[in-house]
Amino acid sequence: MEMDSDEGAGLDFWSFVELANRRLASEYGFRHQLATEVLLTLNRASNIVTYDLEASVHRPRGRSWSGFRLLFVTWLAGPLEAKKAAELTGMSRAAVSNLAKSLVADGVLARTPGERDGRSVLLSLTDRGRTEMVELFREQNEREHEWVSVLTEAEQRILVLLLDKLVSNRDQFDVRGRN
Amino acid sequence: MEMDSDEGAGLDFWSFVELANRRLASEYGFRHQLATEVLLTLNRASNIVTYDLEASVHRPRGRSWSGFRLLFVTWLAGPLEAKKAAELTGMSRAAVSNLAKSLVADGVLARTPGERDGRSVLLSLTDRGRTEMVELFREQNEREHEWVSVLTEAEQRILVLLLDKLVSNRDQFDVRGRN
DNA sequence: GCGAGGTAGTAAAGACATGAACTATATGAA
DNA sequence: TTCATATAGTTCATGTCTTTACTACCTCGC
Structure with missing residues (x-):
């Protein structure tokens, strides 16, 4: 068994979202998981694309x-x-x-x-x-x-x-x- | 007549996007206006929501x-x-x-x-x-x-x-x- | 084992964004 | 007119993120 000494091992973004949904609902009783999911995804998509454009197009040209x-x-x-x-x-x-x-x-x-x-x-x-x-x-x-x-x-x-x-x-x- | 001494007066985000689409296509011949529009909108939505959450929830609590x-x-x-x-x-x-x-x-x-x-x-x-x-x-x-x-x-x-x-x-x- | 090359984390320097304070200008009611 | 208030822009102090360079540790082929 793995203990919980490193529970985050092997997670990617989507399995994290799933894990978050599960724990927020069952352990803490939060009700708006979909709202969290929408905004996490929005934020992530924007950051990924923006970073790529900046790094590949703009930074190289100063x-x-x-x-x-x-x-x-x-x-x-x-x-x-x-x-x-x-x-x-x-x-x-x-x-x-x-x-x-x-x-x-x-x-x-x-x-x-x-x-x-x-x-x-x-x-x-x-x-x-x-x-x-x-x-x-x-x-x-x-x-x-x-x-x-x-x-x-x-x-x-x-x-x-x-x-x-x-x-x-x-x-x-x-x-x-x-x- | 207004000249073009302050062409940006009265623009909001969406009229700017429209203006951009028009000029990029007709004056410069760029072809992927919809791509620009998608990413501008994505970036903007993410920034607006993030800024609001930070300012209204997180900053007040340090x-x-x-x-x-x-x-x-x-x-x-x-x-x-x-x-x-x-x-x-x-x-x-x-x-x-x-x-x-x-x-x-x-x-x-x-x-x-x-x-x-x-x-x-x-x-x-x-x-x-x-x-x-x-x-x-x-x-x-x-x-x-x-x-x-x-x-x-x-x-x-x-x-x-x-x-x-x-x-x-x-x-x-x-x-x-x-x- | 051992050494080369890779990886995790940190530190330092620089870039940049923010809020707050300030200057200069505009506006409008008395 | 005149003064109170609002607004455009800048400056400054602060905080955060990034890149680069570095240390410490791991791994694998020999």
């Missing part, structure tokens, strides 16, 4: 995942306020401010004062930034395609719908978001 | 999201090697080592040398750790339930299946994972 995200929204949504960039990327305003500093220093991002509002800053790409983004995104898009193509197109659309539904009803309760 | 994850797997998968904990939580071994240091100092985690393998370390919860986890998880599980209950049970199961399918075929190409 960009971080966050850096790429900021450049991406700025590339496509034109000149925009730092605050808007924070909303679209899901970062804090402080994070955008810090990131922008390095990207400006790298010569890919430009900062100009807002015209209507003296407090605001408009972010836009430099020519070099645009050139770099076309190339970077080409790489990323190929890799994204490899990832999602294990799902049929219908499955991909359903996944988007379900994820959207999951977060879109959050007005119904008091959700914490970043400043 | 725990970080990662700290909770490590305690969670240790709680349920019994004493386990640090390496196994890293796999199950998706963190690097170094991250587990760092986190464990603070959790041991806090008196919720115990570290004992492995018996079979002199290199390994077994992690387990202290009594205080177990007590805390029951309480902490009760809170988290209620909140998880609030989140996912905008989906029907069938939808929740489909979501889990799709997310699992998305990451399970990754042996097919050369995915970058943590050390």
Whole structure:
């Protein structure tokens, strides 16, 4: 017999989820196992894919995942306020401010004062930034395609719908978001 | 006319995705818009939910999201090697080592040398750790339930299946994972 | 046995994100 | 107009994660 001196031996993610479900229900009487399972799986999938994209596409070219995200929204949504960039990327305003500093220093991002509002800053790409983004995104898009193509197109659309539904009803309760 | 001096004004996440799809296809000729959309949505959903759980449940009680994850797997998968904990939580071994240091100092985690393998370390919860986890998880599980209950049970199961399918075929190409 | 090569864990340095405090600007009611 | 309040952005202190390098230990072929 193995004792329980190392109960975790041989577990992978899914057998862990099963074990967790069983113990949470029978030993502790928790009732929402499926909720836990959904969110564990969501978190894990997002981390795995993100880490892969960052490690295989962006780091080798000297960009971080966050850096790429900021450049991406700025590339496509034109000149925009730092605050808007924070909303679209899901970062804090402080994070955008810090990131922008390095990207400006790298010569890919430009900062100009807002015209209507003296407090605001408009972010836009430099020519070099645009050139770099076309190339970077080409790489990323190929890799994204490899990832999602294990799902049929219908499955991909359903996944988007379900994820959207999951977060879109959050007005119904008091959700914490970043400043 | 507004010029394009602040093109990003008034955009929310979904109108941004639409704009991105349009520009990526028509101006740059990229072909895999749906792939981008799936992964943007996945990333966003995961970040929103995770941030909310961390901010509303764990930070107020002095725990970080990662700290909770490590305690969670240790709680349920019994004493386990640090390496196994890293796999199950998706963190690097170094991250587990760092986190464990603070959790041991806090008196919720115990570290004992492995018996079979002199290199390994077994992690387990202290009594205080177990007590805390029951309480902490009760809170988290209620909140998880609030989140996912905008989906029907069938939808929740489909979501889990799709997310699992998305990451399970990754042996097919050369995915970058943590050390 | 013994040595080469692999693996578990830790430490240190650097990157980066966060919340809080602060500055500068805007807004609106009296 | 003027002052109270709100907002955009930055800075700073802190904490966490990653990479790299290192130590200690294990394993297997000779």
